[in-house]
Amino acid sequence: MSGKLRHYLPFLLGALLLGATLLRALCALPPFGGYRGAYGPIVLNTMEPLRHAQQAVAAVTFDYRGFDTLAEEFILFAAVAGCLLLLRRQESEAAHDPVDQAGDRGDLEPAPAMLGLGVLMFPFTLLLGIYVVLHGHLSPGGGFQGGVLLATAFYYVYLSGEYGDLLGMSRDHAVSHLEATGAAGYVLVGVLALPAGYNYLHNLLPLGDKGELLSTGMLPLLNIAVGTEVAAAFLLLIAAFLRQVLVIRREKKP
Amino acid sequence: MSLAPFPVITALFMAVFLAALEQLSSRRRILDILSLLTALAVAAVDFLLLDGSLSGTDVYWFGDWTPMGRFPAGIAFVIDPASAGLALLSALLTVAALLFSWHHFHAVRTYYHTLMLLFLASLQGFALTGDLFNMFVFFELMGVAAYALTGYKIEESGPLEGALNFAVMNSVAGFMVLLGIALLYAETGGLNLAWAGAVLSGKPPGPAVSAAFILLAIGFLTKGAVLPFHFWLPDAHSVAPTPASVLFSGIMVQLGLYAVARIYWVVFSATLDAEALRGIFLGIGVATALTGGVMACLQRHLKRLLAYSTVSHSGLMLAGIALLDPRALGGTLLYIVGHGCVKGALFIATGVLVYHHRSVDEKHLRGRCRRLRWTGVLFCLAGLALSGLPPFGTWAGKGIIEETASQLGYHFLPPLLSVCAALSAGAVLRAAGGIFFGLGHPDVITSTAPATGEEAPETDHSRGPTPRIMLVPLVLLLLASLAVGALLRVQQVAELAAARFVDRTGYHALVLEGRRTPVHQPAPPARPGMAPALAATIAALAVAAFFLAPGPLQGRTREGVKALLSGPVALLRRLHSGYIGDYVTWFVCGTGILMVLAQLCF
Numbered sequence: 001m002s003g004k005l006r007h008y009l010p011f012l013l014g015a016l017l018l019g020a021t022l023l024r025a026l027c028a029l030p031p032f033g034g035y036r037g038a039y040g041p042i043v044l045n046t047m048e049p050l051r052h053a054q055q056a057v058a059a060v061t062f063d064y065r066g067f068d069t070l071a072e073e074f075i076l077f078a079a080v081a082g083c084l085l086l087l088r089r090q091e092s093e094a095a096h097d098p099v100d101q102a103g104d105r106g107d108l109e110p111a112p113a114m115l116g117l118g119v120l121m122f123p124f125t126l127l128l129g130i131y132v133v134l135h136g137h138l139s140p141g142g143g144f145q146g147g148v149l150l151a152t153a154f155y156y157v158y159l160s161g162e163y164g165d166l167l168g169m170s171r172d173h174a175v176s177h178l179e180a181t182g183a184a185g186y187v188l189v190g191v192l193a194l195p196a197g198y199n200y201l202h203n204l205l206p207l208g209d210k211g212e213l214l215s216t217g218m219l220p221l222l223n224i225a226v227g228t229e230v231a232a233a234f235l236l237l238i239a240a241f242l243r244q245v246l247v248i249r250r251e252k253k254p
Numbered sequence: 255m256s257l258a259p260f261p262v263i264t265a266l267f268m269a270v271f272l273a274a275l276e277q278l279s280s281r282r283r284i285l286d287i288l289s290l291l292t293a294l295a296v297a298a299v300d301f302l303l304l305d306g307s308l309s310g311t312d313v314y315w316f317g318d319w320t321p322m323g324r325f326p327a328g329i330a331f332v333i334d335p336a337s338a339g340l341a342l343l344s345a346l347l348t349v350a351a352l353l354f355s356w357h358h359f360h361a362v363r364t365y366y367h368t369l370m371l372l373f374l375a376s377l378q379g380f381a382l383t384g385d386l387f388n389m390f391v392f393f394e395l396m397g398v399a400a401y402a403l404t405g406y407k408i409e410e411s412g413p414l415e416g417a418l419n420f421a422v423m424n425s426v427a428g429f430m431v432l433l434g435i436a437l438l439y440a441e442t443g444g445l446n447l448a449w450a451g452a453v454l455s456g457k458p459p460g461p462a463v464s465a466a467f468i469l470l471a472i473g474f475l476t477k478g479a480v481l482p483f484h485f486w487l488p489d490a491h492s493v494a495p496t497p498a499s500v501l502f503s504g505i506m507v508q509l510g511l512y513a514v515a516r517i518y519w520v521v522f523s524a525t526l527d528a529e530a531l532r533g534i535f536l537g538i539g540v541a542t543a544l545t546g547g548v549m550a551c552l553q554r555h556l557k558r559l560l561a562y563s564t565v566s567h568s569g570l571m572l573a574g575i576a577l578l579d580p581r582a583l584g585g586t587l588l589y590i591v592g593h594g595c596v597k598g599a600l601f602i603a604t605g606v607l608v609y610h611h612r613s614v615d616e617k618h619l620r621g622r623c624r625r626l627r628w629t630g631v632l633f634c635l636a637g638l639a640l641s642g643l644p645p646f647g648t649w650a651g652k653g654i655i656e657e658t659a660s661q662l663g664y665h666f667l668p669p670l671l672s673v674c675a676a677l678s679a680g681a682v683l684r685a686a687g688g689i690f691f692g693l694g695h696p697d698v699i700t701s702t703a704p705a706t707g708e709e710a711p712e713t714d715h716s717r718g719p720t721p722r723i724m725l726v727p728l729v730l731l732l733l734a735s736l737a738v739g740a741l742l743r744v745q746q747v748a749e750l751a752a753a754r755f756v757d758r759t760g761y762h763a764l765v766l767e768g769r770r771t772p773v774h775q776p777a778p779p780a781r782p783g784m785a786p787a788l789a790a791t792i793a794a795l796a797v798a799a800f801f802l803a804p805g806p807l808q809g810r811t812r813e814g815v816k817a818l819l820s821g822p823v824a825l826l827r828r829l830h831s832g833y834i835g836d837y838v839t840w841f842v843c844g845t846g847i848l849m850v851l852a853q854l855c856f
Contacts, residue, residue, distance in 0.1 A: 010839050010843055011838075011839040011842055011843070013843065014842035014843035014844070014846040014847070015842050017843075017846025017847065017849060017850050018842060018845050018846040018849055021461075021846070021849035021850055021853050022465065022849070024465075024853060025461045025462045025464075025465030025466070025853075026437075026462070027461075028460045028461040028462040029437070029440045029441070029462050030440060030441075036443065037439075037442075037443025037444070038325045038443050038444065039325070039327065039444065042322055042323075042325055042327050043327060046322065046327075063317060063319075064317070064319055064327050064328055065328065065329055065387075065388075066316065066317055067317070067329045067388065068329060068387060068388055068391050070266070071376075071388070071391040071392055071395055074266055074269075074372060074395055075395045075398055077269075077270070077372070078372045078395060078398040078402065079398045079402075081273065081365055081368055081369055081402065082365075082369065082398060082399070082401060082402025082405075083402075084365065085362060085365040085369070085402050085405075085406065085408075086402065086408055086414075086417075088362060088363075088408065090408060090409055091409070092409070173276060173277055176273065176274075176276060177274055177276075179273075180270045180271070180274040181274075183266075183270045184267060184270045184274075187263050187266055187267045187270070188267075190259075191263070194255060197255065198318055199256070199259075199314065199315055199316060199317060199318045200259035200263065200314075200316055200317070201317040202317050
């Protein structure tokens with residue numbers, strides 16, 4: 001036991017020092033609730049007159065600091081490209097369609113409860129995802145959250161059906177094109193302002209009335225772009241993971 | 255119309271566009287051409303930005319969110335000569351890397367080209383931004399693209415382990431950066447560097463402020479591979495495909511150091527105790543430079559050797575920044591450019607060896623590459639340049655740093671830095687002597703384990719002469735490094751960049767109020783001396799001769815020398831264990847110690 005303790009001693013000492021100093025730093029911060037920054041008031045006072053926005057989070061994410069969000073969208077894009085790269089089929093591996101190993105079992109049907117739930121949940125989740133994406137500038141949510149919901153809808157297909165069902169609905173090329181379109185869409189919406197002589201990501205589109213679906217200028221467009229990208233990215237991911245588990249087999253040496 | 259956003263958005267858009275070319279048959283040539291054109295376009299834009307920034311720093315507000323009553327609610331790119339110059343360097347290195355991979359590199363679908371362009375975009379954004387959180391976002395994008403590129407060759411276990419170590423250490427570093435941002439935001443209420451600096455101006459440093467600085471510094475110094483946060487670098491750089499290694503060692507590591515310098519000068523320089531900081535960073539820098547140099551001598555895996563050399567030079571650059579002096583900073587910027595080109599050339603030369611012999615093992619390659627005369631000559635030249643041979647860019651940069659150190663009273667620093675540069679350059683020259691000329695004894699005191707991880711070919715058609723297109727970037731990079739050192743104009747630009755870099759109040763006034771203050775023109779540059787640089791080169795040759803020539807390592811005293819060195823060598827080897835748990839332990843220890851030092855000293 002003491003040997004083990006000695007093994008962890010450097011880490012424990014370091015963590016102790018780090019924890020103690022961090023605690024000291026955190027205690028020196030302004031007290032909880034005593035907000036005195038300038039960011040909040042400025043955003044709250046300007047987002048309505050300048051952008052007809054009613055939701056500060058969306059306004060900050062997609063307008064005031066929209067450039068951060070562009071890079072964040074591409075972090076996801078890069079992460080998915082990286083995952084697909086690392087999960088590719090190696091030359092020493094072979095791809096076989098997943099088949100039931102026990103051939104005499106007959107066709108396996110998913111339980112009626114699972115099937116029913118899937119049939120029920122798929123359109124509902126899809127609709128919820130679309131709603132969350134489209135209302136990102138009005139209510140909590142937005143492209144990232146709605147995109148994940150959209151992808152979740154397709155996970156239900158796999159859960160209540162077969163791998164093949166999901167494969168049919170998520171053809172790799174179509175989905176990866178969709179992903180590219182979403183990512184490129186964000187870049188291009190920002191470019192719209194350049195010919196008019198404004199800076200990149202300037203909110204040029206008509207602002208509409210506060211609280212309307214078509215308002216706050218480019219925010220709905222950006223949400224749709226992000227939603228498309230995120231939904232397609234997570235579909236590509238689940239497809240890649242399932243392929244790794246179900247389809248790719250280590251080739252047996254002859 | 256300002257060109258400021260184009261480096262980032264062009265690279266991002268083209269990355270996506272290339273990914274969409276997936277279904278195209280015979281897409282290989284198109285991918286090569288388009289990615290190369292993109293990198294060239296980005297380089298051209300960077301050059302124009304650099305040229306424009308010489309007469310005055312440019313501030314570009316995304317979405318036209320200019321500061322409202324001095325408070326910046328939006329994100330700004332601040333394009334001064336330093337940021338534009340580093341962006342230009344990263345674009346040029348990308349061009350070189352893409353030239354190397356032209357046609358012969360095994361590109362898996364479109365992922366290689368897409369990830370390289372995403373990486374380029376992140377380097378551009380990271381260099382140009384003037385916003386702390388934006389910096390963090392590009393730090394993450396850089397990381398994600400780099401992890402994937404590191405693990406590119408999934409057939410081997412080495413690349414996957416290297417990528418995992420890289421990802422874990424840099425993610426931990428990312429947490430530190432985020433923690434630092436949170437602390438700084440709580441103190442200042444803003445994420446813009448200039449705003450945070452203006453709020454902190456003249457305030458006494460509380461525990462939160464000093465902790466914020468140290469956490470930010472640790473996060474970016476992990477990217478900068480500084481002791482004790484450097485362990486991931488050799489694991490990752492040695493297994494990544496050659497074009498990625500060029501970018502990792504040439505610019506990514508240095509951008510970590512650049513971020514620390516930028517954050518210090520713009521935000522914290524009026525708050526923290528400069529003497530204490532100088533002591534801490536100088537200590538870390540020198541320790542890093544020494545450790546990296548010694549470890550480089552102990553390697554027989556060529557890319558690992560180069561990776562440790564990067565660690566060593568990173569320490570040298572940190573020492574240059576740590577002098578907290580504009581002239582030394584100018585020298586450091588010059589050194590970053592000169593070193594980036596030379597290190598890129600060395601990795602490309604190693605890539606040529608892999609192309610021919612599918613090996614990066616110094617012992618295995620010994621004497622087998624005699625027919626690669628051009629590669630050999632260029633490799634040796636790059637090795638000499640690494641030691642600071644005049645008139646390469648490394649000479650000018652290191653010379654300026656060393657002369658400033660002497661003027662500031664750090665007389666121990668110049669010889670120490672020269673020794674460090676000589677150690678890793680000597681290791682490179684030793685490898686070159688063995689590989690291209692068959693010199694030396696096959697059993698040097700390097701690692702006993704053979705270097706593996708390169709059996710999987712990066713390229714095809716390895717018979718016949720080296721394709722010219724592989725030698726082109728090698729020559730171009732060496733020429734670039736030569737130009738950086740030889741042209742007085744480059745040194746002028748570097749010193750102007752440094753003068754602008756440390757002009758804290760000017761930066762604040764420009765970003766927050768749009769008010770230009772007259773730029774203080776630095777004194778006409780004095781060229782650094784040749785003699786110390788030549789001494790360092792001779793020392794490097796001596797290190798190489800120690801391993802290769804008949805001497806203590808060849809004759810009867812060989813076993814004695816080995817026994818003498820075995821103790822420290824074994825200790826160093828054990829420290830660099832390759833276990834991620836050990837790395838995290840050293841990271842936490844280093845962080846804890848630095849945090850305590852910061853609380854006590856600042």
